[in-house]
Amino acid sequence: MAKYIEAKCRICRREGCKLFLKGDRCFTDKCAYDRRPYAPGQHGRARKKVSDYAVQLREKQKTRRAYGVLECQFRGYFEKAEMQKGVTGANLLFMLERRLDNVVYRLGFANSRNQARQLVRHGIFTLNGHRVTIPSLQVKVGDIVAVPEKNRKISVLAEAQEVIARRGCPAWLEALGADFRGTVKALPQRDDIQFPVNEQLIVELYSK
Known part of the structure; x- marks a missing residue:
C-alpha cells in the first residue's frame, strides 16, 4: 500500500x-x-496564476490528505456519495467523518488521524464489544468504540481526557474518557465539520 x-x-x-x-x-x-x-x-513564495481547475484540485487534495485517504479510495467515496440521496459533497464528507480512524481521533484517543489509523490496525479498540482492525470501517448510530482493560496502559490513550478538553468533541459523538469509551449519538451534520473545505469544488472537479 x-x-x-x-x-x-x-x-x-x-x-x-x-x-x-x-x-x-x-x-x-x-x-x-x-x-x-x-x-x-x-519558488514557494512566487505569485502564480491559478486556474479554476487548480483551485478545484487543491481543494480535493487538501481534503484527501487531511483524512489520510489515497486517491483510489477517495474516488470510491465520491462515487458512493453520488449514488446516495442528498447533496453529493455533503455525503462525501459524512462518509469520511464516519471512518473508524476519524472517530477514534475525534474522540481524543489519538493525537492525529495517522496515529489513530495505526492504533486501529493494531487492534487496540473494540466496536460494540468486537475487536476491529479496519480503519475505514463506517460507524453507525449507537455504535460504541471502547478500549479493553488490557490496552488502557498505552500512554497515548492515557492522555485521552486531556486531549478532549483541549480539542473538544463533535456534537454527534459522546466521549467518556474516564471509561475509555465513546458513543456515536447521531450521524454527522455539515455544521459539525469545522474543517475549512468547499466540497462543491470537489464535486465540480470529479464531474468534468
Whole structure:
C-alpha cells in the first residue's frame, strides 16, 4: 500500500492551511506552517496564476490528505456519495467523518488521524464489544468504540481526557474518557465539520 514518508508539514504548507497531521505539535510554536505559511520549495513564495481547475484540485487534495485517504479510495467515496440521496459533497464528507480512524481521533484517543489509523490496525479498540482492525470501517448510530482493560496502559490513550478538553468533541459523538469509551449519538451534520473545505469544488472537479 502506498505511504507518504516525507515531512508531513510540507503538506500543510502546500495546501495553504493547517491539516493537523502532527497532532499536538500543530498547536505549538513549532508548527512549520505558522513559521513559513507558504508553499515549500525554491519558488514557494512566487505569485502564480491559478486556474479554476487548480483551485478545484487543491481543494480535493487538501481534503484527501487531511483524512489520510489515497486517491483510489477517495474516488470510491465520491462515487458512493453520488449514488446516495442528498447533496453529493455533503455525503462525501459524512462518509469520511464516519471512518473508524476519524472517530477514534475525534474522540481524543489519538493525537492525529495517522496515529489513530495505526492504533486501529493494531487492534487496540473494540466496536460494540468486537475487536476491529479496519480503519475505514463506517460507524453507525449507537455504535460504541471502547478500549479493553488490557490496552488502557498505552500512554497515548492515557492522555485521552486531556486531549478532549483541549480539542473538544463533535456534537454527534459522546466521549467518556474516564471509561475509555465513546458513543456515536447521531450521524454527522455539515455544521459539525469545522474543517475549512468547499466540497462543491470537489464535486465540480470529479464531474468534468
